[in-house]
Amino acid sequence: MRTFAFAAFLVASLALPNVTPAETGFARLFQRDQSGSTAAPKRRQRGFLFFGRKPAKVEPITYTTAWLDSQPAASGDANFECLAQTLYFEARGETVKGQFAVAEVVMNRVASAQFPNSVCGVIKQGTGRRHQCQFSYTCDGRSEAIGERQSYERVAKVARAVLDGTSQELTEGATYYHTTAVRPRWSRTFTNTAQIGVHLFYRDERYRTASSD
Template identity: 30%
Template sequence: MKKIRKLMLASIFCGAFLLGGQTYAATTHTVKHGETFWNIAKRYGVPLKQLQKQNGKYTDVLFPGEKLVIPKTTISASEKDLLARLVHAEAKGEPYAGKVAVATVVLNRVDHPDFPDTIREVIYERSGGHYAFTPVQNGTINEPADREAYRAVEEAIAFRGLGNGSLYFYNPKTAKSNWLRSKQVTIIIGNHVFAK
């Protein structure tokens, strides 16, 4: 029985390997004059660090004509849309950098062991009967995002893993939580204080 199971698994893996090369070819990018890792990462919606690691690069040096393998993104279009709607609702009227920082907080939570593992789970997380983000509580998360919110999400994805580790943000004029105010401040942008 074990031999049959091993043989079946070997057949499945072999078939997946042979078919995988034809069906799931890696995306490559040919570097053009003036391009940087940063703008290539933003263009493809992948983290800068992941792009560098995928290509065995430990410096920012790129050469025109060089081919880069673009890592497969793990963030779906629907998750990007949800994140953009959160950014739009949370940071409407805030500077662009603040919008990027709001998206970065969500991505930092996804990467942190104390929070859920997906964008959707982080955004809809509940604690003590309340949602973690006001727009989920009041329904403004359902409003469509503007272009700037989508741009901020793409930039936050490219920036992923490079920031100062912000896990929270709040408006000091409206926040009532002493616990939140006790967190280490990482940066202040517009009307939002970011902390970890």
């Protein structure tokens, strides 16, 4: 009803000779209408903007194979490839949550001044010196051929989610991990922050990352 009244008022105002909208009070009415729109709740304005279509929803991570299988096929640049390959060789037999935790360690290292500042730099650190690399699969002398395609596709989705920043904090800033089958010397000097699946996670207090503050 208000819209029709406003339109009628405008037409009548413009039809009068030598009378401007400002002189008839049109400017004041227009200003009032504009200020009312500005003061409207943001939720109502969003509802108007998205009329006829629903805003995109970000589905929460549930750390299950069902969730992974529901995600689109993952792809990316060299850093994505490095992270996906690391998850395949280091954690494909782990739980989904454990795979996310291992990927988080890589990202925590990228954020730390103690390590290289790229995903591939972190993963390949020390590679070429047998058993002196940071990630054992890069210097154990074994083939790095990917034989389990479905497993790779799943861990690739984990890598994509972590690189996109959609995962949650799991390890409290850990930059090291090892399986429960071993106990390396360095584990005695670092802070144990979590155990997820068969991996124990550690943080070096001298190089705390932003995520662990």
